[in-house]
Amino acid sequence: MTLRLSPRIEPDVRSALAETVLLQQLVDACGSPLSVVLPDRMADNVAAFRAVLAGHRLAGEVFFAHKANRSSALVRHLAAGDAGIDVASLGELQHALSAGIAARRIMATGPKNREFLWLAARAGVTVNADSIDELSELASLVTAHRLPRVRVMARLSGFASTGARVTSRRSRFGVPARAIGAVADLIGKEAGALDLTGVAFHLDTIGLAEKVVAIEGCLAALDECHRRGLRPRSLDIGGGFGVDYLADAAEWERWTSELTEAVLGRRPPLTWDGHAYGLRNDGGTVRGALGLYPAHRPVAGAAYLDALLRAEVRAHRRTVGTLLLDAMYDLHVEPGRALLDQCGMVLARVLEVRDDGDGTVVRLDCNARDVSLEEHGVLMDPVVVHRSSPADPRPVGAYLVGNLCLEADLITRRRVHLPARPRPGDLLAFVNTAGYFMDFSATTAIRQPVARKVALYRDGGAWRWCLDEQYWPVHPGTEAA
């Protein structure tokens, strides 16, 4: 009996999965693997973040972190709405501009080369700078090329806490918060080239306490800027709001408990070759850290933002939201995966089904980079899209292996639960994979193709599709609406 980890599937995705003939035809036509994006849902996700900001009476922008998916359809759909975009490379910036997103709604983040800085400055997007050197380089570019004054934000890191010491992982990004004076001095000196609109941070953590400390540090930095005569008015708290991937808390709790039992040798393995996801058995005691994303997260996405805004900053005895509102700061957020919740799936063709040891092995025409759930530590069962009837109607525990001639090419090391035994030719659908798992890591190793991408959208009552690059938000469905 294989333990289930049922993915959370909302009605639109469920309805798309029911179009089995269409999905089979798409993979027949475009090849396996095939990425499918559902742009319409994105607007609802943006609206949820906006509603939280409005509930706290805060102004600010929602910037979609483009790095989560390369899709043109998603970015063009975004251009039709009111959200902004966070671009982290020259290519992403070009893509956003070509999709029609206005420069005022674009934020350039991450490590930047000179060309990226130039186009950002030329187009008039906000540059979210990682270091004082980057600000200097930008200022000299603006001066040398007689570009208009550029709106900049300074990304900060290394915040000090009061009371209990709250530690964070070391970050390779950002100016140390204590060096805000040097940032302000540089901006003051380069006032003709740089316009400081605010400060930013991004912490790679799910911990609220660390983010509260960072916000407190940013408020102090903003105050220091005001003291020096600058007038920044926004705070950008980056992303990291998370997604709730699983439908059932009890399944997740059961599976993680059973994994611990398996690591201790008290039950047969749940995974390929007893893989322990970072845990180890040290004389009957479990050591190590569970290297998995907390796939069941009841407080994720916009609800996580709400929890953060309701958290108290003890030094000020006020909540984060009240402090920001009091100080009249706009709050910017840069969600990636949270905006892509329920926005896409990867389809892969079943090539072979055979029984082997403690499980059935299902070989797919895709590899672990095409649907990089394992790399990101997210565990959930795929959905079987049968071409005809199942080979056997009874459930089966299966290992999913990929199309690279590489031992490590397992789509997941976990034995997944399939409700019925698939046949070669059936499809497996990996749902809710639009955020980071679709194309972030995809490669053409051994000349295997990277997945093509199609956009699936509703037109009246029916599902329609087009190639991702053909999608513009003016399809008949939107015009009728």
Add this chain to the structure above:
Amino acid sequence: MRVDAVTDAIGNTPLLRIDPSVHGLRHIDLYAKLELLNPFGSVKDRAAWAMARPLLARAAGRGDIVVELSSGNTAKALAVIAGMHGLGFRSVTNRMKVPEIKDLLLLLGADIEELPGQAECLDPTDAEDPLTRMHRSLAAAGTGYLHTDQYFNPLNVDAHRHGTGPEIVADLDGRAPDYFVACVGTAGSSTGVAAALRRHNPGLQVVGLVAHKADFIPGIRTIDEVHEVGLFDPGVYDAIETITADDAVDGLLTLVRRCGTLAGPTGGGAYQGAVRHLRTVDAGLTGRRTAVFIVCDRVESYLSYLRERRPELFRQPARPTSTRTVTDAEAARAPSVDVGTAQRWVSQGRGPVVDLRSPFAYQALHIDGSINIVDELFAELLHGGLPFGRRQPVLLVCPVGEKSARYAALLTRMGHPDVHSLEGGIIAWRDAGGELVRD
């Protein structure tokens, strides 16, 4: 009892018979081992003292700091013991969720280091557990340290094998109980007590209680977390049962309100888990049996924990002059002025402008001439009545004009004829180009 050192007062806690009319068991005498009466307030005083005692002299000579991975009672006891011996104490934790405990540790002179939360973008190469992180951070600090290692140190178990367990047997006139119920944290007390009791009664039934996975009960681990504990040996327990935070609070309320025992949630959980387990046993019994559970610590440190889960326990009578009593309709009708009128109000000096935002925000930028009374202080003032005369016009300012409207409505209801709210708040003032100053 006269003692030379407070550590001499550790142990020898009473064994309290719970009134059968409270627990309702017909054939079982239920006793509570009142570990909350230890001098630093918990069962951990025993383990902390047992683990630190043999090492203190050497550590004091070298000026080492005492360190432990603890979020609660062990940290508290070690902080006191370290302080008494002139040593520093640092608690490293990723589980400190109770603010009162944090404050108490700081008061006792401890350093608290909270470990980072899990990464949102998984780094599969990062396999460090909290213990590894702690050792690394300590090694980097360059000073010597005394790590008591409560999750692996056999002295933790010995403190109970030689202390708590034999005390229970002595108080039961040399007989061990038939049932022993304990919450599992470090597994030190349950393992040690069970070993001592089994020497007298090999038929002893031991029930270990763990927290429900989705819940947080201070001092109790979940079924997965107990496996990370070096002292945990599943062979000790005849049954492992799960309790929820709700169970723990229910049990706490029974002990606190009906048994005169000011127990914290762990003790409450132990009581509730014990009664639940024993109730099924009781039904099939004919002869008398004895059961013991441990009341680990005291209720006072968990008020915020209780407030979060059972706000109704703390209900305050509504005060009449509070903005909570202002309806949306009343707020909408509150007298207000637009930005243009407000600018004339200020330039003509019509009356005081009260800025209700936080002092931090006021310091940064405010309307020239305004005074800052942060909303929570203003609310306190209003409980006492009108804080300014009826002939004194007042303009209230907040971020977006929402809070100020509620206060203007309340002041109007209290009989003030000339109080106004700035429409759209200071943000509208700023956006209209109104002057803001910084003193």
